[in-house]
Amino acid sequence: MTGAELSFVVDGLVEEGADGTHLLGSRCNGCNTLYFPQMASCPNPACQTKVLRPETLPREGTLYSYTIQRYQPPALFRMRNWKPYVLGLVDMGEGVRVMGMLAGVEEDELEIGMSLQVVTEPLFDDPERGAVATYKFAPVGVG
């Protein structure tokens, strides 16, 4: 991906590291729970501290489940050359499961448990913002 002029669907979801895209979440100083996306507070009822710091998640996770979105979602969702796409639920470790679009994988290659990594991909083009990107999950070695 070019990366240079790419704006993101929403600020604060990812951080670009030297090794690629990381999801940006929060870790609680009190109970050590890891969250995505960044949280306003810690919802663990047993936690007294509830002070969060930003923390990036590992790049890789495993596919926990998935579906194929066959119908075009409402207009808030914009996509270049709309066609059905895979939506996955990816286990990122420490109990954190994240939903996102999958990239670079054919339907017949999908397998629960497969390794995936976070990537940034252009999602749509906006007259003012140019290419707008989202995070996706791709098989390791793709994207």
Add this chain to the structure above:
Amino acid sequence: MRPVYALGAGAHPWGKWPDKPQVQLAVEAMGAALGDAGIGWPQVEGLVAASSRFEGGMGWGLHANEVVQTVAEQGIPCINVGGACAAGAIALQTAYSLIASGQYDVVAALGAERMPKGFIPRPPGSKDDRTDNDYLRWVAMGATNPAYWAIEARRRQHDHGTSAATLANASVLMRQNASGNRYARYRDPLTADDIAASPMVADPLHLLQICPVSDGAAAVILGSEDFVQKSGKAAVRVAGCAIGSGQFGDPARRIPTIASTVREGVSHTSEVVGAVRRAFEMAGIGPEDVDLLEMADNSAWHILAWPELFGFYEAGKGDWMLDNGHLAIGGKLAVNPSGGFLSFGEATTAQALLQVAEVLWQLRGQAEGHQVQNAKVGMTAVLGLGANGGSIILSR
């Protein structure tokens, strides 16, 4: 706490009613409930409305006030409660508490809804940033509600080997049950082939395996033991009545969040499981005592998974139960003898009250065309956005 009884229930048939304002649906359901209870408005001492987000309520969700101003201005307390698709259960819980506390003797709970066409829009004034899950899920990935249910269904196929045929059987059963229920919107029987031939919405769920949206209204009138004795009317005991919210660490793919942090040992769909457990505890009974379960079947997956989550049988057994007819009317546990959301289409805030109405009629032997023979105990279970759960047990 005083015992509480269901005196009567009423509903407006589900469908699309473009010519009837929402308040009209509400008034008709209330009228039917009063008739069923054999009382009139003057005896109603309070009204709790499950407030719609979509229309009516004077723009402030004041649906109960709107109803009394339309048909019976008599100074009674009007309480308007939120809770999305579980709001009907929250309304019933509120009415229950008003009577159990000893403050009132007859209180009605009401839900009426006309659903917007197509996808449910985001409310005005929502924040367009990462703090709003309902924004994130659309802009970052276009995650529709059926996609959430499909992700659960796909995982179930992985964990328990659930087949496409079994998922189809869930919809076949719901339509079979609905065929005899005059309140249901979709009453034509379906075959497994019909379901397979309907468009795939989000694999593995076809169009006929997810609930559409409808217009509808339902009301339930509750009363105290004193009132029941003085009036000499037949009534069915509200044996359990509970609402709850979600638990930290719940593994369910909760709409509209895009991620969750899962913790071992926390129930899936904990907002509903928690309410179900409390309702069982209140009633002093367990799953083995229940003859029928009216539960929110937003998809075919729910029919398989929810009774397992509630402890009716172990995880993964739902497929066998369904495929062998044990969830049908006449089976070990009748699930949604009404036909469920799959046959009604969801009229959000009215849905949980329709469930209670259905259970009441079943226990009285009045569920014409879809009666569970000799039903003595019936349970409801519903889920609403924002991790709201509710469960009500009626017992005779």
